[in-house]
Every structure is written in structure tokens, then in C-alpha cells.
Amino acid sequence: MSISKEKFKELLREKGLKVTNQRLLVLEVLADHRDKHLTAEDIYELVKEDYPEIGLATIYRTVQLLLEMQLVDRISLDDGCARYEIGESGAGEGKHHHHHLICRTCGKVVPFRDDLLEELERHIEKETGFHVLDHELKFFGMCMECRKRQNSTEKHVEV
Amino acid sequence: MSISKEKFKELLREKGLKVTNQRLLVLEVLADHRDKHLTAEDIYELVKEDYPEIGLATIYRTVQLLLEMQLVDRISLDDGCARYEIGESGAGEGKHHHHHLICRTCGKVVPFRDDLLEELERHIEKETGFHVLDHELKFFGMCMECRKRQNSTEKHVEV
DNA sequence: TTCATTGCAAATTATTTGCATTTGA
DNA sequence: TCAAATGCAAATAATTTGCAATGAA
Numbered sequence: 001m002s003i004s005k006e007k008f009k010e011l012l013r014e015k016g017l018k019v020t021n022q023r024l025l026v027l028e029v030l031a032d033h034r035d036k037h038l039t040a041e042d043i044y045e046l047v048k049e050d051y052p053e054i055g056l057a058t059i060y061r062t063v064q065l066l067l068e069m070q071l072v073d074r075i076s077l078d079d080g081c082a083r084y085e086i087g088e089s090g091a092g093e094g095k096h097h098h099h100h101l102i103c104r105t106c107g108k109v110v111p112f113r114d115d116l117l118e119e120l121e122r123h124i125e126k127e128t129g130f131h132v133l134d135h136e137l138k139f140f141g142m143c144m145e146c147r148k149r150q151n152s153t154e155k156h157v158e159v
Numbered sequence: 160m161s162i163s164k165e166k167f168k169e170l171l172r173e174k175g176l177k178v179t180n181q182r183l184l185v186l187e188v189l190a191d192h193r194d195k196h197l198t199a200e201d202i203y204e205l206v207k208e209d210y211p212e213i214g215l216a217t218i219y220r221t222v223q224l225l226l227e228m229q230l231v232d233r234i235s236l237d238d239g240c241a242r243y244e245i246g247e248s249g250a251g252e253g254k255h256h257h258h259h260l261i262c263r264t265c266g267k268v269v270p271f272r273d274d275l276l277e278e279l280e281r282h283i284e285k286e287t288g289f290h291v292l293d294h295e296l297k298f299f300g301m302c303m304e305c306r307k308r309q310n311s312t313e314k315h316v317e318v
Numbered sequence: 319t320t321c322a323t324t325g326c327a328a329a330t331t332a333t334t335t336g337c338a339t340t341t342g343a
Numbered sequence: 344t345c346a347a348a349t350g351c352a353a354a355t356a357a358t359t360t361g362c363a364a365t366g367a368a
Contacts, residue, residue, distance in 0.1 A: 018342050018347060040333080055350040060333060076235050080358080081332060101289045112283060120275050121298070129303030130260045130269065138295045139280070144288030177322060177367050199358080214325040219358060239333080240357060 003027070003071055003087075011069060025051055026062040030072055030086040035111050037075060037083040075136065077102060077109060099137040105146035112139075162186070162230050162246075170228060184210055185221040189231055189245040194270050196234060196242040234295065236261060236268060258296040264305035271298075 003011075008027055009019045029046045030038065038046070044059045063084050066072040072084050077100075088098070101110040121132040142150070162170075167186055168178045188205045189197065197205070203218045222243050225231040231243050236259075247257070260269040280291040301309070 013343095016347090020342075020348065022349075053350075057334075057351080058349060061348080074237070076237070078233070078235070101283065101287065101291075103289070104292065110287065110289065112287065112289075114279065114282075116279050116282075120273065123273075123275075124260065124271060124298065128260065128269065128271065129306070130262070130271075130298070131301045131306055132260075132298045133263065133300040135299065136295075136297045139283065139289070139291045140294065141292040142290045147288070147290055175322090179323065179367075181324075212325075216326080216359075217324060220323085 003031075008071070011071075015069075017065075021051060022047070022054055022058050023062055023065070025054070026059060027066065027071065027086075030066075030084060034086050037077065037085055037109055039081045039083055041081075043084065075100065075138075099139065101139045101141065101143070103143040103146055104140050105142050105150075108143055108145075110143065162190075167230070170230075174228075176224075180210060181206070181213055181217050182221055182224070184213070185218060186225065186230065186245075189225075189243060193245050196236065196244055196268055198240045198242055200240075202243065234259065234297075258298065260298045260300070260302070262302040262305055263299050264301050264309075267302055267304075269302065 005024060005028070008024070012019050012023070025047045026043060029043055033046070036042075040056065040059050040063060043063070044054070044056050047054050047059065063072060063074075066084075067074055070087065072086050074082050074084055077083060098111040098113045101112050102108075103110075117135055117137065121135070124130055124132055164183060164186070167183070171178050171182070184206045185202060188202055192205070195201075199215065199218050199222060202222070203213070203215050206213050206218065222231060222233075225243075226233055229246065231245050233241050233243055236242060257270040257272045260271050262268075276294055276296065280294070283289055283291055
């Protein structure tokens, strides 16, 4: 449901920006790896497969542009580098994406779709006057697989 | 409601770690600036007032230790550096702190206390098997003051 | 005494920037 | 043609690490 290549080209032209191979490829890599939380370095390696002469600085400049155009989201997994993923909602109207379940045991990140926060946002606006435009919600814990593994290996272990 | 200096000393001894002035001062500075979201550099400057010979590396090592002991939380305001604040709940049982309302216009960060996420967490566990231990929730938007300012200055401005 | 802790400086890592060159409109 | 975009290398900024000196137990 993310943005099409044509729509992206159009948006670039509207802004008076140029349509370059590099920009198209960065968006394509992000679109081909949705829910993968790629770092700039990840994107760099993936784009290099098709376009070996690209520079890392171009990746940074392009994701910055895509962020401003609201075509991608930046998330942090608290590992010291920013991660990027393509937005669900195309041009960024329905800006209420998904949350992330981050397993503290194996590091896996599972997306979770939910809109239960809308009510909380209305509550916040009424209570504090703060107008909420967007939110970012992360849950930390242990995924099902790790729980199973823990159960089987720690059955007789004292804590 | 955060941890007392005595309790902290006791915890250090339990772990076989040494009670040092530097460690006490870092905790004290965090306790004296609750809800202030200090960077390592901020803490460094504040501790230097009492203890000018402290090194920045010690700040980093100490906040790392405090994080492991669950006495402080690390949050990111997406400005390229980690921020630290003292935990509400002392030894970290009731790990459900507060959320942050981040104003995109003036950068102000307002804490907001709420427990409406518990229901959502139960829902997630039932749905996905992911066992939630903690969460981090940020809202981005515009604070009341900025909204007022905007109304008064942009009354006749075309967008 | 003795090993954990510290301060300092150097190293590392992610990201940004300056600039000459290239390229899309 | 020509400003925008790129690639490269150097600069920056946050954080980490190695190591000799210090200090708490």
C-alpha cells in the first residue's frame, strides 16, 4: 500500500526536485523490504547491488528527503543507529502506522498493527492541550519463540 | 519516589561493586532533575559543579550501570543523543513510567502519566504470544503554547 | 594489599558537510 | 545550459575503549 514509483516521480517534479536513479533505487529497496527496519548502511549495500557507484552520503541525503516527504518513517531500536521503513499510507495522510514489539532476548522486531491509541490521543488533547500529530510506540519483552525456548531449557533451573 | 542514596549504596554492595563519589553524584544529579531528560554531557556539566575532576567516560559508564540496575531510563528524543531520567519506581518493579509529548515546533518535552496501555498489552499477549515487559511511547505534535502563538501570528497568513 | 574504578586520550561509529564533477530538465 | 544532485573524502559528534594511576574494601 506504499507509494508507487510513478507517484514518487510526480511528487519530486512538483517540488522542483530531480528524478534520479539513486532516489528511485533507495525507495525501491525500502519498498522491497517493508517491515525490515533497514539502517542507512543496509540500504547502501542493497542499492549497491544494482548501482555499485552510489555513495553512502547519497543514502543519507535521500532518506532525509524521503522523511521530509513523509514517504518513510525513521525508527530507533536503541542500537545506536537510525532505521528506516517505508510508510504504509503513501503520501502520509493516515499517519498512524504500526507499533513494534522488540524481543529483548533474540532482538527480533515484530510489527503490530493497532489503532487503540486514538482514544488516548483525544484524552491527551483534552487534558493537556497538546495537539497530537503522530506517535511512536515500542513494546519490549520476550517473543513467543524465546518463551518456548526458555521453558524447555530452564525447566529445572533455579532463579 | 525514586531510589534513596542508601538503597543505592546497598545495591552496589550486593553486586560487589564499589560505592564511589562519582556514582553517588550521577544518581543525585538525575534525581535532582527528574523529568528533565539529561544527556550525558548535561550530567557531566552538572556533576562537575560538585566534582570538577570527573571525566565524561565515567558518566557514560555510570549511566550504563544505572540502566542495568534499572534505576534510570534511557529515552531518545530523535536529536542524535541519548537522554537519561531517573526511574519513578525505585528498583524497577512497576516499570510503567510515563510517556512523552514532544512538541515539534518548540522542542519542549512534557511528561504524561497514563496507564491506558495495560489493556493493549494484554491484547498483544493474547494475540501474538509476545510477553510485554516494558514500553516506550512518544507523541509528536504541537503543544498548547505553540498553538496559541500560531493562532495569533498566522491569523491572516495564507498557507 | 588488591582489584574495581577512574581520568585521560585515542579509537570507533554514525552521520554530515565541502567541494569538484556529473547529470537531469 | 545550469542549478541540483552526486561521490568522495574530510569533518563532526556521540559513545566506547585501552591503559596507567587511584582509591575503596
